[in-house]
Amino acid sequence: MNPELLAEFDAFLARVLPADYHERYADYRRDEALKIAYQAAAFDEGWLMPEWEGELGGHNLTEADGLALRIEGARRNVPRSPNVQGPGVVAPALRAFGTREQQQRYLRPVLRGDEWWALGMSEPLAGSDLASLRTRARLDGDHFVVDGQKIWTTQAHKSRWCTLYVRTDPDASKHAGISCLIMDLRSPGVDIRPIARAAESIDEFCEVFLDGVRIPKGNLLGELNDGWRVAGASLEHERDMVWVNNWVDVEHALRPVLDRPDLPGHVASEAGRLLADAAAIRFTGMRTAIGRMAGRSTPEFLLLKLFGSETAQRAGQLALEHGDGRADPHLFADRMESLAATIYGGTSEIQRNIIAEKVLGLPRDR
Amino acid sequence: MTTSPSALAAWDDLVPGAERQELADTARRHFAEQFPLTGVRECFGAGGRPLDRWVEIVEAGYPVIGLPESAGGIGGLTDLVAVVEESGRALLPLPLAATAAGRHTLIRGGLGVPAETDRSTALTTDPAAGVLDGAGAATVVTVAVVDDATTRVAEVTPAGAPELVTHVDPSRPVARWSGSIAEGRAQTVDATIDHVLAPARTIFAADLVGIAAGALQRSVDHALAREQFGRPIGAFQAVKHRLADHYVLVERARSLTRAAAVVVDHPELDTDWAPGVLALLAKAAAAEAALRITATHVQLLGAMGVTFEADAHLYFRRAEQTASVLGSTAECQIRAVRLMGTRR
Numbered sequence: 001m002n003p004e005l006l007a008e009f010d011a012f013l014a015r016v017l018p019a020d021y022h023e024r025y026a027d028y029r030r031d032e033a034l035k036i037a038y039q040a041a042a043f044d045e046g047w048l049m050p051e052w053e054g055e056l057g058g059h060n061l062t063e064a065d066g067l068a069l070r071i072e073g074a075r076r077n078v079p080r081s082p083n084v085q086g087p088g089v090v091a092p093a094l095r096a097f098g099t100r101e102q103q104q105r106y107l108r109p110v111l112r113g114d115e116w117w118a119l120g121m122s123e124p125l126a127g128s129d130l131a132s133l134r135t136r137a138r139l140d141g142d143h144f145v146v147d148g149q150k151i152w153t154t155q156a157h158k159s160r161w162c163t164l165y166v167r168t169d170p171d172a173s174k175h176a177g178i179s180c181l182i183m184d185l186r187s188p189g190v191d192i193r194p195i196a197r198a199a200e201s202i203d204e205f206c207e208v209f210l211d212g213v214r215i216p217k218g219n220l221l222g223e224l225n226d227g228w229r230v231a232g233a234s235l236e237h238e239r240d241m242v243w244v245n246n247w248v249d250v251e252h253a254l255r256p257v258l259d260r261p262d263l264p265g266h267v268a269s270e271a272g273r274l275l276a277d278a279a280a281i282r283f284t285g286m287r288t289a290i291g292r293m294a295g296r297s298t299p300e301f302l303l304l305k306l307f308g309s310e311t312a313q314r315a316g317q318l319a320l321e322h323g324d325g326r327a328d329p330h331l332f333a334d335r336m337e338s339l340a341a342t343i344y345g346g347t348s349e350i351q352r353n354i355i356a357e358k359v360l361g362l363p364r365d366r
Numbered sequence: 367m368t369t370s371p372s373a374l375a376a377w378d379d380l381v382p383g384a385e386r387q388e389l390a391d392t393a394r395r396h397f398a399e400q401f402p403l404t405g406v407r408e409c410f411g412a413g414g415r416p417l418d419r420w421v422e423i424v425e426a427g428y429p430v431i432g433l434p435e436s437a438g439g440i441g442g443l444t445d446l447v448a449v450v451e452e453s454g455r456a457l458l459p460l461p462l463a464a465t466a467a468g469r470h471t472l473i474r475g476g477l478g479v480p481a482e483t484d485r486s487t488a489l490t491t492d493p494a495a496g497v498l499d500g501a502g503a504a505t506v507v508t509v510a511v512v513d514d515a516t517t518r519v520a521e522v523t524p525a526g527a528p529e530l531v532t533h534v535d536p537s538r539p540v541a542r543w544s545g546s547i548a549e550g551r552a553q554t555v556d557a558t559i560d561h562v563l564a565p566a567r568t569i570f571a572a573d574l575v576g577i578a579a580g581a582l583q584r585s586v587d588h589a590l591a592r593e594q595f596g597r598p599i600g601a602f603q604a605v606k607h608r609l610a611d612h613y614v615l616v617e618r619a620r621s622l623t624r625a626a627a628v629v630v631d632h633p634e635l636d637t638d639w640a641p642g643v644l645a646l647l648a649k650a651a652a653a654e655a656a657l658r659i660t661a662t663h664v665q666l667l668g669a670m671g672v673t674f675e676a677d678a679h680l681y682f683r684r685a686e687q688t689a690s691v692l693g694s695t696a697e698c699q700i701r702a703v704r705l706m707g708t709r710r
């Protein structure tokens with residue numbers, strides 16, 4: 001990556017972040033107003049999606065340079081998007097599957113953060129077994145009419161739009177009858193109820209009840225009954241950010257522990273193991289990115305979510321027990337958040353199944 | 367122009383290109399065809415190891431990979447670790463890893479390569495405790511701490527036949543010489559012992575990654591073939607999930623080993639760790655992977671796993687024999703933390 005570009009990025013950060021941002025990062029990292037302002041500024045000046053074109057918050061970088069810039073950003077602790085799934089999941093899905101009209105209507109505001117999005121996938125009876133979802137949509141003239149319920153829908157109450165996964169063909173096999181609809185969360189028949197969280201560090205989530213909600217046919221994202229592919233592909237896009245953030249978070253958690261001069265041997269050994277884990281997340285992530293760009297198969301990609309999220313948990317535990325501020329509320333908040341991270345996005349148990357089946361070729365569950 | 371350490375192109379060697387992949391594939395076929403596990407079993411007999419076949423390894427050119435061109439070398443440490451991983455997978459009963467570790471340490475010590483390149487070399491930081499895979503070595507490289515920032519590297523010529531400690535792994539015994547040892551060339555370098563040992567630890571890490579990957583593959587094969595309760599045992603999550611975790615352990619160690627090799631070849635990329643730390647982490651990770659995976663392999667075979675006939679104990683013995691060379695997992699991890707803690 002060209003050093004002038006990095007210097008330009010640093011100048012941008014110096015301009016938009018508070019002067020004491022790095023010293024007081026622990027406080028700023030939960031500052032929602034700052035996150036909102038940062039996302040808009042990063043979009044306007046082309047640093048949000050470095051490999052995308054200028055009108056879409058980009059700098060037209062190659063995939064390799066774009067990733068390098070994101071890594072540099074993560075290492076500088078740039079504010080993360082307050083509605084991560086917007087730019088992280090929805091925007092790439094719109095770009096991959098959306099019609100021209102859909103892209104024109106939705107892309108800019110989701111990237112800039114002007115409109116927030118929610119992901120309507122999980123249901124009370126369809127968690128890990130997402131493909132068993134029951135929320136139904138039937139066609140009525142030029143509208144879909146939707147009945148059912150979603151749950152754990154992050155930020156639904158603060159979002160304008162939702163990618164809603166619904167059953168459009170009840171007779172097809174469970175993966176084949178699902179479609180993705182773009183739902184206006186202000187539509188009549190949508191009832192959103194926030195769920196009380198165990199700690200504030202966990203993103204706010206909601207129950208979403210759907211009763212005869214009418215969604216225009218033109219709001220179908222991707223092909224009819226091809227929703228399973230849209231779901232899979234849109235989660236793929238977050239792939240690089242997840243390991244980059246896990247790596248940076250683990251290094252962050254470890255720093256105060258490493259700086260303690262009097263670490264007992266067994267604690268130092270665990271800290272060393274985590275030092276290895278952090279570096280291994282980084283280099284395994286880089287292996288998958290380099291391999292992918294060279295057109296190689298990169299099965300090790302499938303271990304990153306499991307390994308990254310479980311490592312972050314162990315690092316959080318070590319920091320809480322042996323870091324400098326042992327009763328630091330930030331550390332507890334991180335630790336609580338890390339417990340959620342092995343549940344959302346596919347639990348650790350499901351990740352192990354995926355690795356065993358897709359990489360090692362072991363028999364499928366049932 | 368300076369390269370940013372985040373630039374992906376700088377780390378291209380984390381993924382083998384076509385040439386290195388070809389080298390590794392060729393080595394894998396060579397070891398599988400010419401050195402099947404029956405040869406490892408034969409080491410339990412009176413004849414011991416097939417040291418007379420070392421010449422085949424020399425002829426294949428493996429021991430010079432990664433050496434300076436002036437010494438007839440070719441490629442880098444990243445190429446060497448790709449081949450050593452294959453020799454680990456095959457449980458090669460010949461001292462390729464030890465020789466490579468010894469020679470790269472000599473270079474690190476500013477002593478160049480040994481005069482006699484057709485014979486094997488070995489390495490130790492504690493001559494009294496013995497030398498892993500030292501039998502047959504023309505010379506042994508010793509490394510000793512002078513102080514925190516200085517390290518002494520010497521080349522010694524052992525006299526007479528060593529006593530071989532074979533109780534763990536007769537295909538990779540520890541050699542001990544009781545007689546006097548003549549010291550040859552020696553040099554003191556301004557570097558921590560961990561910096562000096564970085565290539566050697568990386569090489570042994572590659573060997574351990576190979577052992578771990580070989581045992582994992584055998585576990586998977588068995589989990590698919592053996593049926594109980596009407597299903598392959600690999601259909602049970604207790605087995606599946608353990609193997610998935612072992613896959614993570616192998617790839618974790620492999621990523622670290624390749625990264626440690628990359629920074630030996632390109633020291634300018636080693637900006638985020640104290641010198642030698644990545645190799646410590648790689649060695650720690652690889653030893654852990656090999657120990658855990660080879661033990662699980664025994665477990666997954668059931669009673670068959672504790673027979674002489676099954677190959678599982680060969681992998682387990684090799685892992686146990688090699689895991690603690692140049693520091694156990696815990697020792698390497700603690701050392702890495704101390705080096706990182708004193709850094710700033």
Ligand SMILES: Cc1cc2nc3c(=O)[nH]c(=O)nc-3n(C[C@H](O)[C@H](O)[C@H](O)COP(=O)(O)OP(=O)(O)OC[C@H]3O[C@@H](n4cnc5c(N)ncnc54)[C@H](O)[C@@H]3O)c2cc1C
Pocket residue numbers: 118119120121122123126127128129151152153154155202203205340343344345346347348349350353365603
């Ligand atoms: C903070 C947070 C935010 C979330 N945000 C969203 C969101 O925005 N949109 C959305 O759609 N969903 C969201 N989710 C939901 C998330 O995707 C689900 O929680 C997840 O898929 C697991 O489903 P579940 O909670 O129903 O657990 P279950 O599927 O009931 O699992 C319970 C336990 O059983 C285990 N288990 C289940 N199946 C198997 C199996 N086959 N083998 C072994 N073990 C198994 C699981 O691993 C888990 O430990 C969020 C969750 C959290 C915690």
